Amino acid sequence: MMLLSLVIALGLAAVAHAAQPTTLQWDASCSGADFCGTVVATKVGSNMAYHDDSAGTPPNPLASVTIRMQRCKTYSLTLKSNLGLANGEYTSIHTHGLHVSGNAPGDNVLHDAPGETDPFVKDTTSFTYKYSVPCDHGGGTFWYHSHTEQTAPQISAGLAGALIVEDGGDNPEQVPAWISEMKYA
Ligand SMILES: [Cu+2]
Numbered sequence: 095m096m097l098l099s100l101v102i103a104l105g106l107a108a109v110a111h112a113a114q115p116t117t118l119q120w121d122a123s124c125s126g127a128d129f130c131g132t133v134v135a136t137k138v139g140s141n142m143a144y145h146d147d148s149a150g151t152p153p154n155p156l157a158s159v160t161i162r163m164q165r166c167k168t169y170s171l172t173l174k175s176n177l178g179l180a181n182g183e184y185t186s187i188h189t190h191g192l193h194v195s196g197n198a199p200g201d202n203v204l205h206d207a208p209g210e211t212d213p214f215v216k217d218t219t220s221f222t223y224k225y226s227v228p229c230d231h232g233g234g235t236f237w238y239h240s241h242t243e244q245t246a247p248q249i250s251a252g253l254a255g256a257l258i259v260e261d262g263g264d265n266p267e268q269v270p271a272w273i274s275e276m277k278y279a
Contacts (some may be wrong), residue, residue, distance in 0.1 A: 115157040115255060118146050120169075127170035127224065133159060135175040135185045135215070135240070135253060142177060142251035144187070144238075158255030161238065163192075165259065165270070166229040172222040175215045184214040184242055187223060189257055191236025199224040203241040214242060230270040233261020 124130035132147035136156060143156035163169060173187050188203045196202055198210035199222060205212055215221050239245070239254035262269060 113153050113155045113157040115160045116146065116149060116153075118159040118161050119148050121148075124170065128167040130170040130172070131161075132172040132174065133187070135173065135177050137177045137251075140251060142248060142253045144173075144253060144255055147172075147174065156252055158252060160256040160258065162258045162260060163225070163227050165227050165231045165233075165262075167227055169225040169227070170222055171225065172220055173215050174220045175217050177217060179217050183244060184216045185240045185244070185248060185253065186214050186221070186242055187238055188241035189225070189236065189238045191234055191257060191259070192225060193228055193231055194225045201225070227259065230272055231259055232270060232273055233259050 118131050118133065120129035120131050122129055133144040134147050134152075136143055136145040136152045138152065138154055138156050141156045143152070144158040145152040145156070146159045149159075161171075171187065173185070175185050177183075177185060179185070186203065189201050192201060194200050198207065198213050201223070202210060202213050204210075205214070211221075213221050213223065236257040236259065237254060238257045240248040242248065
């Protein structure tokens with residue numbers, strides 16, 4: 095637990111010292127999902143970040159893109175890597191706060207899960223994560239990060255970003271019933 099806290103603290107520190115993050119631009123006219131996007135795990139000097147592939151040259155200093163999602167929508171998020179990883183090293187995306195499937199191509203973080211494809215990316219491969227955000231998902235500010243045997247150094251270098259599920263603004267009808275019905279016992 096202490097190690098995890100340290101990893102998170104280092105990761106947030108790395109993000110805090112980077113440039114202002116931009117927001118991932120989803121493609122709403124793709125096939126197979128409501129929205130598609132591609133991020134590239136990018137390295138400049140000793141800094142790393144998830145960069146929006148549609149945004150051209152990565153900014154310097156780097157900052158991982160903010161990912162925004164809406165309830166009731168499906169997302170296809172492809173990860174590529176330009177990290178210059180050594181042989182056998184890889185990267186990935188793991189989300190925090192999304193109530194989605196943990197089976198690949200969802201938010202699986204495991205090697206060799208029976209019958210599933212490893213959701214890991216080398217410099218020569220890519221992986222497309224599929225997320226289906228439930229219609230009764232709570233809005234909130236969450237985060238995503240790499241989740242591999244190299245989690246600590248990769249997050250510390252900046253492979254972590256904000257993940258926002260939009261709450262529908264001030265319209266109470268947009269708030270899931272299970273939230274608006276919550277009362278103190
Ligand atoms: Cu985590």
